[in-house]
Amino acid sequence: MQTIDAMGVDAIIVRHASAGVPWQVASWVDASVINAGDGWHEHPTQALLDCYTIRERVSSLAGLRIAIVGDVKHSRVARSDVLAFTALGADVTLVAPPTLLPPSLAGWPVEVSHDVDDVLPKTDVVYLLRMQRERQTEALLPSLREYTARFGLTRERARLLADDALVMHPGPMNRGVEIAAEVADLPRSVITRQVANGVAVRMAVLFLLLGAGRR
Amino acid sequence: MKELVVKGGTVVDATGSRRADVLIRNGAVAGVGEGLDGERVLDASGCIVAPGLVDLHAHLRQPGREEAETVETAARAAALGGYTAVVAMPNTDPPIDSAAVVREVLDLGTGAACDVRVAGAITVGRRGDQLAPMAEMAAMGVRLFTDDGSGVQDARLMRRALEYASALGVTLAQHCEDEALAAGGHMHEGEWSSRLGIPGIPAAAEEVMVARDIALARLTGAPVHFLHLSTAGAVELVRLAKAAGVPVTAEAAPHHFTLTHAEVASYDPVFKVNPPLRTEADVAAVKAGLADGTLDAVATDHAPHPQEDKEEPFDQAPPGMLGLETALPLALTELDLPVERVVALLSWQPAHIAALDGEHGGPVVEGRPANLCVFDPAEAWVVEPERLASRSRNTPYAGRKLTGRVRHTILRGEPVVVDGEAQR
Ligand SMILES: [Zn+2]
Numbered sequence: 172m173q174t175i176d177a178m179g180v181d182a183i184i185v186r187h188a189s190a191g192v193p194w195q196v197a198s199w200v201d202a203s204v205i206n207a208g209d210g211w212h213e214h215p216t217q218a219l220l221d222c223y224t225i226r227e228r229v230s231s232l233a234g235l236r237i238a239i240v241g242d243v244k245h246s247r248v249a250r251s252d253v254l255a256f257t258a259l260g261a262d263v264t265l266v267a268p269p270t271l272l273p274p275s276l277a278g279w280p281v282e283v284s285h286d287v288d289d290v291l292p293k294t295d296v297v298y299l300l301r302m303q304r305e306r307q308t309e310a311l312l313p314s315l316r317e318y319t320a321r322f323g324l325t326r327e328r329a330r331l332l333a334d335d336a337l338v339m340h341p342g343p344m345n346r347g348v349e350i351a352a353e354v355a356d357l358p359r360s361v362i363t364r365q366v367a368n369g370v371a372v373r374m375a376v377l378f379l380l381l382g383a384g385r386r
Numbered sequence: 387m388k389e390l391v392v393k394g395g396t397v398v399d400a401t402g403s404r405r406a407d408v409l410i411r412n413g414a415v416a417g418v419g420e421g422l423d424g425e426r427v428l429d430a431s432g433c434i435v436a437p438g439l440v441d442l443h444a445h446l447r448q449p450g451r452e453e454a455e456t457v458e459t460a461a462r463a464a465a466l467g468g469y470t471a472v473v474a475m476p477n478t479d480p481p482i483d484s485a486a487v488v489r490e491v492l493d494l495g496t497g498a499a500c501d502v503r504v505a506g507a508i509t510v511g512r513r514g515d516q517l518a519p520m521a522e523m524a525a526m527g528v529r530l531f532t533d534d535g536s537g538v539q540d541a542r543l544m545r546r547a548l549e550y551a552s553a554l555g556v557t558l559a560q561h562c563e564d565e566a567l568a569a570g571g572h573m574h575e576g577e578w579s580s581r582l583g584i585p586g587i588p589a590a591a592e593e594v595m596v597a598r599d600i601a602l603a604r605l606t607g608a609p610v611h612f613l614h615l616s617t618a619g620a621v622e623l624v625r626l627a628k629a630a631g632v633p634v635t636a637e638a639a640p641h642h643f644t645l646t647h648a649e650v651a652s653y654d655p656v657f658k659v660n661p662p663l664r665t666e667a668d669v670a671a672v673k674a675g676l677a678d679g680t681l682d683a684v685a686t687d688h689a690p691h692p693q694e695d696k697e698e699p700f701d702q703a704p705p706g707m708l709g710l711e712t713a714l715p716l717a718l719t720e721l722d723l724p725v726e727r728v729v730a731l732l733s734w735q736p737a738h739i740a741a742l743d744g745e746h747g748g749p750v751v752e753g754r755p756a757n758l759c760v761f762d763p764a765e766a767w768v769v770e771p772e773r774l775a776s777r778s779r780n781t782p783y784a785g786r787k788l789t790g791r792v793r794h795t796i797l798r799g800e801p802v803v804v805d806g807e808a809q810r
Contacts, residue, residue: 190583190653190699190700191699194652211585274576274586
């Protein structure tokens with residue numbers, strides 16, 4: 172790291188399987204460090220692009236009811252989204268079986284539910300997290316099929332949503348597991364907008380840290 | 387050998403405390419009283435003169451990890467911390483699971499700055515599936531056995547080990563960690579692990595093994611010593627077991643009564659340790675356990691690691707922190723106990739558990755071996771990692787101001803630390 176720093180780079184983009192590595196790198200170098208995802212911890216640019224994508228459709232996140240559904244425990248996207256959405260005034264509900272929630276939510280400004288059917292009618296944005304197949308071998312779930320039956324956004328469940336509610340997903344999707352293929356392709360799904368906005372938002376981050384935005 | 391007098395201090399031992407000079411001749415205490423003189427005088431004014439401290443739990447890393455620590459450097463660190471005896475943990479490479487390795491470590495300790503005793507492994511290779519030759523190690527003076535670094539997972543094997551040990555007059559010590567529950571964890575499971583995205587180790591991983599071994603101690607009648615207890619639940623289990631007359635003893639490490647899991651928010655692996663740093667409530671329970679006698683000893687779990695091993699991502703760094711040079715001041719300032727109780731927890735109570743009371747921890751009276759720790763309870767100092775005697779630098783207290791400092795340490799009548807400087 173000190174070698175890279177000595178080359179005079181202005182920024183280091185760090186994506187790492189271990190939580191906290193961007194933090195450690197930042198303490199070793201002078202360059203700007205951009206966290207592109209660390210373990211289960213955070214994924215800040217995903218949160219920025221998620222906020223931007225919502226703002227394309229609604230004027231403000233203040234008071235917006237957002238449900239984050241799925242494997243919150245292992246999700247860096249969820250941790251960053253909770254921070255970003257609540258900082259902008261949204262009301263966030265985490266929806267998951269207890270095995271897929273963090274062991275403690277002390278200090279998290281969120282509501283928790285284990286019943287997605289109860290939450291969906293009261294939701295402006297439903298944010299689905301990627302469900303990884305290995306969760307069933309870790310005794311966190313009996314099976315993916317049971318997960319889909321209880322928490323998946325099936326076509327029937329999608330009807331519980333208000334007409335103008337948005338469907339989001341950080342990708343890549345497991346169609347047929349956490350989201351039905353037809354639902355992902357509905358007009359209320361802004362999943363492809365998230366992908367497109369990711370480019371712009373990440374360009375903006377680099378611009379602010381490196382380009383004319385840096386003073 | 388010259389006559390030595392430790393002059394002007396307050397002697398504190400199991401019999402109480404009194405102002406007295408201590409005269410030492412031929413490695414033994416030759417007189418205790420006021421106005422004593424000798425050829426060589428060590429100034430103890432303002433100091434406590436106590437029996438030497440005894441550490442039940444130190445990882446000396448030799449043989450096998452000499453880049454982290456050696457018996458020589460650890461013993462020097464121990465002497466500077468006021469210890470006259472340390473028990474070396476067996477998770478070396480090769481592990482201390484036979485008479486040959488016991489002999490090797492005892493030989494390495496010859497001439498060191500403190501007495502080096504050895505804990506033998508309970509199972510061959512610490513693998514948890516076959517009993518190690520405990521009798522052959524016991525015959526060489528080993529009095530504690532443990533697979534520390536891991537706990538014995540198989541309850542039936544632990545039962546057999548206790549039964550077998552009961553005929554040898556030795557004590558089995560357990561690192562309480564249910565591996566199925568702890569698997570993949572790197573810090574205490576709770577508020578901070580959830581926030582930081584680091585897989586956690588639940589308090590229950592420690593508590594289920596404490597509960598199991600209390601049941602096994604009751605079943606077999608053999609004593610069990612619990613290493614480095616860290617949770618409120620574990621302390622309470624031991625409290626109830628003692629009240630019921632089950633033969634158990636327990637220790638706690640200084641970091642478990644001074645630091646919490648909030649430290650991990652820095653992602654600095656220097657705060658990674660096993661058992662992990664816990665909650666404020668756990669810290670309070672460990673302190674209460676030390677205060678009310680539930681916990682019998684403060685033990686360091688001194689675990690040196692070279693710098694490069696701690697410059698890893700948190701979840702890849704090895705657990706462990708230094709402890710020998712900071713334990714006494716931390717106990718003096720953080721436990722809110724009278725100095726007599728602090729010395730009991732660091733000296734004669736652990737000496738008794740390790741069956742070292744013949745030489746260490748006993749009262750400071752004429753005829754006893756002169757193993758003494760002389761410390762100034764009021765001297766303030768700042769922990770500077772590069773000035774520690776350990777070969778490693780992984781102290782979590784870098785930059786911290788501590789109160790209480792060892793001035794002299796005397797091993798069998800020889801001053802091995804004088805005015806805070808190691809002599810060996
Ligand atoms: Zn241990």
